[in-house]
Amino acid sequence: MINIFTANGVNVMSKTVIIIGGNGAGLSAASQIKRLQPAWEMIVYEKGTHISYAGCGMPYYIEGIIPRFADLFELTPETVVKDRKIDLRLQHEVLALNPEQKELMVRTPAGTETVRFDTLLIATGAVPILEGIRLGPPAQPRRVFTLKSMDDMQEIAKFLDVQKPSRCAVIGGGYIAAEMLEAFKTRGLETHLVHRRDQLANTFEPEISALILQRMTKEGIVLNLQRAVQELLEEGDKVVVRTDSGDLFYDFVLIATGVQPNTAFLRQSGIELGIKGAVVVNKSLQTNHPHIYAAGDCAQTTSIITGRPVYVPLAPKANKEGYTAGTNIAGGRDEFPGIVETAVTKFFDMGIARTGLTLDGALQHGFNAAKYTFSARSKARYYPGGGEVYSAIVVNKDDGRFLGAQLTGPLDSMKRIDVYAVMIQQGVTVDEAFKLDLAYSPPFAPLYDPVILAARLGRNYVSR
Numbered sequence: 001m002i003n004i005f006t007a008n009g010v011n012v013m014s015k016t017v018i019i020i021g022g023n024g025a026g027l028s029a030a031s032q033i034k035r036l037q038p039a040w041e042m043i044v045y046e047k048g049t050h051i052s053y054a055g056c057g058m059p060y061y062i063e064g065i066i067p068r069f070a071d072l073f074e075l076t077p078e079t080v081v082k083d084r085k086i087d088l089r090l091q092h093e094v095l096a097l098n099p100e101q102k103e104l105m106v107r108t109p110a111g112t113e114t115v116r117f118d119t120l121l122i123a124t125g126a127v128p129i130l131e132g133i134r135l136g137p138p139a140q141p142r143r144v145f146t147l148k149s150m151d152d153m154q155e156i157a158k159f160l161d162v163q164k165p166s167r168c169a170v171i172g173g174g175y176i177a178a179e180m181l182e183a184f185k186t187r188g189l190e191t192h193l194v195h196r197r198d199q200l201a202n203t204f205e206p207e208i209s210a211l212i213l214q215r216m217t218k219e220g221i222v223l224n225l226q227r228a229v230q231e232l233l234e235e236g237d238k239v240v241v242r243t244d245s246g247d248l249f250y251d252f253v254l255i256a257t258g259v260q261p262n263t264a265f266l267r268q269s270g271i272e273l274g275i276k277g278a279v280v281v282n283k284s285l286q287t288n289h290p291h292i293y294a295a296g297d298c299a300q301t302t303s304i305i306t307g308r309p310v311y312v313p314l315a316p317k318a319n320k321e322g323y324t325a326g327t328n329i330a331g332g333r334d335e336f337p338g339i340v341e342t343a344v345t346k347f348f349d350m351g352i353a354r355t356g357l358t359l360d361g362a363l364q365h366g367f368n369a370a371k372y373t374f375s376a377r378s379k380a381r382y383y384p385g386g387g388e389v390y391s392a393i394v395v396n397k398d399d400g401r402f403l404g405a406q407l408t409g410p411l412d413s414m415k416r417i418d419v420y421a422v423m424i425q426q427g428v429t430v431d432e433a434f435k436l437d438l439a440y441s442p443p444f445a446p447l448y449d450p451v452i453l454a455a456r457l458g459r460n461y462v463s464r
Contacts, residue, residue, distance in 0.1 A: 022046030025296030028322030356404030
């Protein structure tokens with residue numbers, strides 16, 4: 001064995017590290033381990049044929065904003081193998097894990113084999129949620145799609161190009177649903193939203209949801225709200241969407257009802273699973289077996305606000321967790337503290353952003369919370385090109401801390417959500433936020449930036 005000394009002086013013997021999953025978390029970890037321990041054997045198993053792809057860019061490829069398929073890849077298999085010295089094995093699916101024996105059962109193109117490891121990272125990502133929707137014949141749907149992989153994306157794009165459909169539906173009420181409604185509408189389809197609630201997903205405050213739905217109507221999206229989907233049936237060249245309020249008919253349907261951890265193969269392994277079947281990890285990303293780690297969309301994390309476990313699949317979380325896990329596997333010491341659930345997207349030229357807790361979420365976690373809403377200009381009133389930024393803010397009435405924020409408005413104003421994310425993560429109060437020295441110039445903000453205005457208004461809701 002070769003003795004390796006890491007930067008912090010830890011003496012680590014040569015190891016075989018296996019990573020299950022070749023996208024964000026998995027390759028972030030593999031690259032970090034190879035930087036710190038270049039002599040270690042590093043094997044990455046990937047079930048499919050694509051690695052290191054920008055999943056968040058898939059709706060924009062389908063829409064036509066991203067013209068080239070290759071633009072969605074950060075790394076090629078050749079780069080991973082030749083430049084980063086990682087043993088990448090495509091079309092290798094891990095079927096079972098034995099933590100005590102440090103063994104994996106792997107299906108390969110040549111058959112099934114058992115392999116041993118010293119340290120393992122589970123980075124298998126997430127899969128679409130289909131529970132509650134019965135898929136009728138045929139056994140392999142040709143007109144019912146989900147969007148989670150590059151293969152999914154290519155199938156949808158090919159269907160649009162070859163079949164030339166004219167009428168479609170998106171089932172769901174979250175970010176992917178909004179992005180795909182835009183994509184299909186931009187491509188000239190009669191586009192319907194089918195959703196079980198009278199508002200969008202409950203991650204949106206009702207006021208923000210109402211503004212988004214209003215904009216969807218303006219863009220010509222047909223809203224079928226309060227219609228719970230029970231079954232999808234393909235009949236000839238149509239899909240029948242059977243709901244609790246009658247049947248709807250489309251040329252094709254996209255199911256965008258969320259995702260769940262891709263951990264079915266772990267159910268009998270003894271690895272502790274938590275929310276929705278996500279792998280339970282500590283801040284070092286270790287599972288209940290210290291030599292096995294997990295990162296990314298297959299793992300739960302901690303809410304920095306509440307200190308409680310949460311499952312929120314986000315690309316930045318996955319990559320940072322992969323980096324952290326890789327550092328620790330290689331003998332370093334690092335921790336991932338959790339998240340405040342920050343996200344941003346767009347619907348045409350309307351930006352949509354959120355961070356922290358909703359009012360309902362804050363109350364459920366025992367906070368003495370209040371919510372207030374307001375609108376403010378994104379730029380100086382007299383400067384051309386600005387627009388209204390609508391804000392819904394949640395504060396803790398007991399100590400004045402920000403607990404949540406949601407915004408809609410011009411695209412170039414939405415990164416203000418990052419200021420709220422920092423304030424929430426650091427426990428900043430409305431009084432402290434009001435005194436922040438934020439930049440001002442008419443092309444960028446009004447004299448009272450919407451963030452400063454939120455702090456000023458928030459003072460009215462804090463107990464003194």
